[in-house]
Amino acid sequence: MSHNGSDYPFTRQAADQVRETGYSIEALLERRGFQPVRKRALERVLGAIGGAIPDQPVHPVAELLSYPLARLMVSCLDDDFLTRRYALAEAKLAGRRMKKEDAADLIPLAQDLDIHPVRRRDLFELHFAEYLKAAHRMRSPKWKLVNRGLRKGKVTVTQDELARLLEERARMRVMRGLPLSVPEDICRQLADYTREIGAELVAIKADRFPDLGEVAEEAFPPCIRTFLSQVTEGVNLAHTARFALTSFLINVGMSVDDVVALFNTSPDFDEEKTRYQVDHISGKGGTKYTPPSCATMATYGNCPGEDDLCRRVSHPLSYYQKQARTKLKKS
Numbered sequence: 001m002s003h004n005g006s007d008y009p010f011t012r013q014a015a016d017q018v019r020e021t022g023y024s025i026e027a028l029l030e031r032r033g034f035q036p037v038r039k040r041a042l043e044r045v046l047g048a049i050g051g052a053i054p055d056q057p058v059h060p061v062a063e064l065l066s067y068p069l070a071r072l073m074v075s076c077l078d079d080d081f082l083t084r085r086y087a088l089a090e091a092k093l094a095g096r097r098m099k100k101e102d103a104a105d106l107i108p109l110a111q112d113l114d115i116h117p118v119r120r121r122d123l124f125e126l127h128f129a130e131y132l133k134a135a136h137r138m139r140s141p142k143w144k145l146v147n148r149g150l151r152k153g154k155v156t157v158t159q160d161e162l163a164r165l166l167e168e169r170a171r172m173r174v175m176r177g178l179p180l181s182v183p184e185d186i187c188r189q190l191a192d193y194t195r196e197i198g199a200e201l202v203a204i205k206a207d208r209f210p211d212l213g214e215v216a217e218e219a220f221p222p223c224i225r226t227f228l229s230q231v232t233e234g235v236n237l238a239h240t241a242r243f244a245l246t247s248f249l250i251n252v253g254m255s256v257d258d259v260v261a262l263f264n265t266s267p268d269f270d271e272e273k274t275r276y277q278v279d280h281i282s283g284k285g286g287t288k289y290t291p292p293s294c295a296t297m298a299t300y301g302n303c304p305g306e307d308d309l310c311r312r313v314s315h316p317l318s319y320y321q322k323q324a325r326t327k328l329k330k331s
């Protein structure tokens with residue numbers, strides 16, 4: 001049994017199918033007949049920037065071939081934010097398709113992604129080491145190995161959970177090798193497409209960098225600046241860093257909505273959960289939290305190194321207040 005390569009174009013099986021078609025990159029770039037492939041490749045990347053790759057009916061061959069072409073487009077732009085976002089969107093598209101699959105159809109797909117589940121009635125059993133290959137990136141406690149019934153080295157998961165693990169494996173597979181080193185002349189041939197993608201990228205980045213309104217971003221201490229740029233690049237922050245960033249932003253006057261929107265780049269973004277956490281930190285439950293002191297930040301490895309002003313304060317919020325005051329005087 002095999003899975004459908006065009007539905008999961010990042011699989012080894014799909015790569016074999018692409019090879020079997022025998023088409024060259026040049027043909028894909030130049031031939032008029034491949035226009036739908038180029039169009040779909042562009043749609044994949046633009047969709048990823050916008051938040052989701054549309055899953056409309058496309059000829060299976062165009063769907064299959066558009067994936068390697070989209071990878072070339074992403075690679076020519078060589079932008080970390082785009083690469084992460086693209087890999088995430090490909091994984092999410094695959095995840096939506098997996099939801100429509102029968103349980104049995106997930107097994108060959110899993111195998112292609114180096115996970116070997118065994119079906120036990122409605123559930124799946126997998127070796128804990130394989131489980132961890134994907135679950136180690138999941139944030140929710142339910143994925144922690146200690147919270148799973150581990151029996152003889154095996155972990156049991158539901159079909160939905162297996163699909164979620166495969167989605168994460170898919171994201172890792174798409175990320176692998178990106179950005180590819182693409183010869184310059186190929187990037188030149190793709191210039192019409194990459195220009196359009198680049199413009200979209202600039203627009204979305206401008207949008208994503210939160211409009212902090214009254215909040216004086218240039219007065220942020222080095223720790224908060226570091227977290228902020230990591231989050232906007234889609235890096236998953238450690239729990240302590242996430243807490244420090246959230247409580248800091250809330251304390252300097254950013255709204256819950258804006259903070260939630262800021263986190264909408266993590267691979268496992270869960271709006272409901274994030275909103276709950278941000279609400280909690282902002283004092284909805286009765287206590288408004290403040291960020292940890294510099295000493296605590298340093299203990300958790302969250303202080304990237306002090307600058308001059310850091311040496312005169314013991315709390316990131318004091319840094320902000322002093323810096324904002326100085327900036328205000330200068331302006």
Ligand code: SF4
Pocket residue numbers: 221222223224293294297298302303304305306307310311314315316319
């Ligand atoms: S010294 Fe304090 S304010 Fe400065 S970077 Fe470290 S934690 Fe942040």
